[in-house]
Amino acid sequence: MKEQSEKLFRAIGDVGDDLIARADAPVRKAPRVWVKWAALAACCALVIGAAAFVVPMFRAGSSGLSKAAPPAEAVTMEAPAEEKMTLETAEAPAEAMPEAAPAEPAEQKTRTLxxxxxxxxxxxxxxxxxxxxxxxxxxxxxxxxxxxxxxxxxxxxxxxxxxxxxxxxxxxxxxxxxxxxxxxxxxxxxxxxxxxxxxxxxxxxxxxxxxxxxxxxxxxxxxx
Amino acid sequence: MEDSAIIDLYWAREERALSETDTKYGGYCRSIAHNILKNREDSEECVSDTWLHAWNAMPPQRPSILSSFLGRITRNLSFDRCRRQNAEKRGGGTLPLALDELSECVAAPGRVEQALEAQELAEAIDRFLRTLPERECSIFLRRYWYVDSVQDIAARYALRENTAKSILFRTREKLRRYLAGEGIIV
Structure with a gap:
């Protein structure tokens, strides 16, 4: 059995030079598991934070665009509201606003007439x-x-x-x-x-x- | 100095090849010798003998990886010296333990598989090692080629000692099954 072990030991000595050199190369230490999870968590937090910041900007931007170029329906809905705001109906301005509000509830939040x-x-x-x-x-x-x-x-x-x-x-x-x-x-x-x-x-x-x-x-x- | 330049010095029969080799690979070869012999004087003699063997081997040889070429000479010389010392009851150290471990890979006596020449066996082991993940392969070679202690391997790969032992055990078991599957006895 000892001779066989020695034979095996010698045979291992003759494996490829590349394997021997690779085994002597500096070890690339794998990052610890918690480091990987921490990095992943940090990435997620970054993405969520960025989304929380960017999405409201997109919404604000898109609502601004719709104001600048309102669709035909929006124009026709808004026209009567403007008429309600004239002095002709000055006696009842409070009623005029609620009428316009249901037509464009989103706009009312940003636009105070x-x-x-x-x-x-x-x-x-x-x-x-x-x-x-x-x-x-x-x-x-x-x-x-x-x-x-x-x-x-x-x-x-x-x-x-x-x-x-x-x-x-x-x-x-x-x-x-x-x-x-x-x-x-x-x-x-x-x-x-x-x-x-x-x-x-x-x-x-x-x-x-x-x-x-x-x-x-x-x-x-x-x-x- | 680049390996190719050192090899050129050997081929030009310039004695500076020996000093350049010792400068670049002296520590590497001494660590291999010391892992096997556990004796500083013996290790130093083996390294000196390595340079002599390299001088005699080049030319005609032109090794592709000089470090492995020199390390293999040192390993074989150290192993031979260790065997002689064990025969004279002077030995000890890591090598006997490594050999004991390798005996697990040897087929039981009485099997009828083909007995291979040393070179064929080396080729089979080489094929086996290339089936392993890089880290397992390197851990195996650190133990049975460089004859590192398990503690050193665990430190090198940032493992617990038991984990390193476990990896080595599983790899030996794989080697045993691989050799058996190939119909190889040692």
């Missing part, structure tokens, strides 16, 4: 060529005015824009109304429309809401 009475003509300032309008900003919801505005008149129960030879650039252009929050804007439409004839009118003023979306304020007045 100004109240109908926040944009109103000062009656004693009205002339045939000009009027003063007060703009009331709610706390933390400062509106920015677009440069253009237009006048509409009532015909057959509908509001129709007055025809104009010019596109008016108003002096208070694209600037946020100052806080606190009530300011008076002077509109001189003579270059646009000349002298108005007696009748019911309303002044349409596009604004930019605090969330970046656009909206149109209306203020009605009467020319005697």
């Amino acid at each position: 100004p109240g109908a009475d926040c944009f109103a003509v000062v009656p004693e300032s009205v002339t045939r060529t000009a009027a003063d309008v007060t703009l009331t900003n709610e706390d933390g919801a400062v509106l920015a005015l677009r440069s253009e505005y237009w006048l509409e008149t009532q015909a057959d129960g509908d509001w129709q824009p007055l025809t104009s030879n010019l596109l008016k650039a108003q002096s208070q252009t694209d600037e946020a109304a100052p806080e606190p929050s009530v300011c008076t804007l002077h509109y001189d439409w003579q270059p646009l429309y000349g002298e108005l004839t007696p009748g019911e009118y309303r002044l349409a003023q596009p604004v930019i809401l605090p969330d970046g979306s656009e909206y149109t304020l209306y203020a009605e007045f009467t020319i005697e």
Whole structure:
């Protein structure tokens, strides 16, 4: 038996050089099991954390896109809401909002529409060529005015824009109304429309809401 | 110095080949000799004899892996010296234990399988080792080629000693079955 063991020992001595060299190479120590699990857990935490950060950004981004280019249905749903916000329904602004809310519940979260009475003509300032309008900003919801505005008149129960030879650039252009929050804007439409004839009118003023979306304020007045 | 340059020195019969070999592979060969002999003087003599054998072998040989070539010479010389010492009752150390372990791989007497020449047996073992995972193969060779102690193997591979023993036991058992399956007796 001893001779056989020695024979085996000698035979092992003649195995391939590559195996012998490999057995003498520095050992690559396998990472401990807990290290592997810890690394895996860290990776999972990173992915979850990144997802928690990125997904809300995607949602916010996609809702912003839908506002910028709303589908046809959204436009038609929003139009009546805008009408409700005119001075025509100023007596019941509280009812107007809940009507718009079910149509676009997601949008309501990010878009706070100004109240109908926040944009109103000062009656004693009205002339045939000009009027003063007060703009009331709610706390933390400062509106920015677009440069253009237009006048509409009532015909057959509908509001129709007055025809104009010019596109008016108003002096208070694209600037946020100052806080606190009530300011008076002077509109001189003579270059646009000349002298108005007696009748019911309303002044349409596009604004930019605090969330970046656009909206149109209306203020009605009467020319005697 | 690169191995090929050292081999060129042997082929050019330049004695600097011996000093260069000792510089690069002296420690490697001494550790193999010491694992088997467990004696510093004997190990040193075996290493010196290794350089002499290498000088006589090159040329004509041109080994592809110089370290394995030299280590094999040292191992054989050390083994022969150990056998002589055991015959004179001077021996001891790791080798007898390793040989005892290897006896588990030997077929029982009286079997009728083919008895192989040493070279054929080496080729069969080589084939067997190439079927093993790299780590098992290397652990086996650390024990039965380099004659490392089980403690050293456990430390080298960051294993518990019992785990190293267990791996060696399973590998010996595999070798026994492999040789039996090939119809080989030792």
